[in-house]
Amino acid sequence: MADRGFDLEGRLAALEEHDLKRALSPVDRVAERGYFAEPSGGDLPVLDSAEALVFASNNYLGLTDDQRVQDAARQAAATVGTGAGASRLVTGDTLVHRDLERQLAETKGTERALAFSSGYAANVGTIAALEPDVVFSDELNHASIIDGCRLADAETVVYDHCDAADLQARLEERVERATREGREPADESWLIVTDSVFSMDGTVAPLSAICDAAEEYGAWVMVDEAHATGLYADGGGVVQAEGLEDRVQIQLGTLSKALASQGGYVAGSSALIECLLNDARSFVFSTGLAPPAAAAASEALHVARHGDARERLWENVAHLRDGLESMGFEVWGDSQILPVVVGDRRDAIALADGVRERDVVAPAIRPPTVPEGTSRIRVVPIATHDRDDIIACLEAFQAAGEEVGLL
Structure with a gap:
């Protein structure tokens, strides 16, 4: 009898081959920082991993923790x-x-x-x-x-x-x-x-x-x-x-x-x-x-x-944008969302991995979400990041960018 189902394994293999496969990585709390599990969907290794700064959230005003x-x-x-x-x-x-x-x-x-x-x-x-x-x-x-x-x-x-x-x-x-x-x-x-x-x-x-x-x-x-x-x-x-x-x-x-x-x-x-x-x-x-x-x-x-959360957000946005651009990164946009454009998807993944190794979470965005040749890191500060958090993010991008050869 013919198999009229779906080749799910084949689809997953194709995603893997083209660096498009994504995975879940649960976090212990939704805020400006947290502990992340390995991208396997398993239990949270709260005691086994370092706390990471989150610069990829849409929690723009930091109010989930208010x-x-x-x-x-x-x-x-x-x-x-x-x-x-x-x-x-x-x-x-x-x-x-x-x-x-x-x-x-x-x-x-x-x-x-x-x-x-x-x-x-x-x-x-x-x-x-x-x-x-x-x-x-x-x-x-x-x-x-x-x-x-x-x-x-x-x-x-x-x-x-x-x-x-x-x-x-x-x-x-x-x-x-x-x-x-x-x-x-x-x-x-x-x-x-x-x-x-x-x-x-x-x-x-x-x-x-x-x-x-x-x-x-x-x-x-x-x-x-x-x-x-x-x-x-x-x-x-x-x-x-x-x-x-x-x-x-x-x-x-x-x-x-x-x-x-x-x-x-x-x-x-x-x-x-x-x-x-x-x-x-x-x-x-x-x-x-x-x-x-x-x-x-x-x-x-x-x-x-x-409240004053909006003002604090826009101050963080200005500080982060100025810092990234002064390093030589190309930053698009006119809003609180700061796409650091890399171009090649593998370079974007490498940059995101390098930043993550320095305990800053800002994943790579690549095709098909964005067009070929415009892979990027979507960097987003939130209102509850303090000045030290912004500096830590910038230092992570500086070190990772140099390591990958983008700076």
Whole structure:
């Protein structure tokens, strides 16, 4: 009988051959430092390994270890429960969810917000529920945006990364194409989708210019603030920093990065939120966000808005960027994400290994996550790193870079 299964061993061997195989390496705590197990998925060798500094986390404000955030999660678990127990539309809607959504809407300058079980679910559910005829998508948008376009069965037009002029040209081409085909382009619904901060390049989308193009052609704009929420003006994202709340129809983000929790959100008009809670399948058919996660995110957002964590983060970013560039490393981006571009994947792996040997965790990012020839180390400080931590990171990169022959 023919074997109609799957050659899993062959797939794994191919990954190994091309230096693409990844493995889990559990850590004892999520913070600016911790003890890591060997990448085998085994028990944590807490007593057998040295403590390492973490410069690869999305825990940008260091709030996973904040007592106020942890206390909020504990209180929600004790008073509301450890899980929502059902879809929000059944019995899983709680006051903890409503408090989080009220604060998100206030921070994002919108009428309402809606919490999802993940940022991935927020993107996929929103795009699919809107059912746009055409989506204009930045070429480096997150996989959840790409999958949302596929589920919506939308025609997707990809424009050059962070290039508002190319977006403008694609919009114009769409109008000209409709005219040639004897159609009225006004009959189509158009959605422009972009991340605000791109997680692998550290670049920031030119949102004002994107809004200009959208308004000229009557399109809506959807911005994923996953790597920006909590870090900019009053705890908002790039949309808030640039004062674009009235020009961006849909704002999304996650609760799992700067907000130190789990889940995602969408913020916009009351009509948008009502449509999503009825039509977004990833919301309707998912158990509601766990109350402790909602409470932790709500408290983290409060701390981000009213504390000094944002200022400490940006000070660390400036110090680290200056140090890496002064050594001769090429550092991309305009945000808290500092990709140290190496080029060759094997050199990137060697640099990451050398840094790790010096008790600094900053893994190599290589194809297929990034294009061939652009392998890099994604370096990310967090607010709770002190000055000595930043210096230790820089010294590790200096020594490892010299050892690998990159400096």
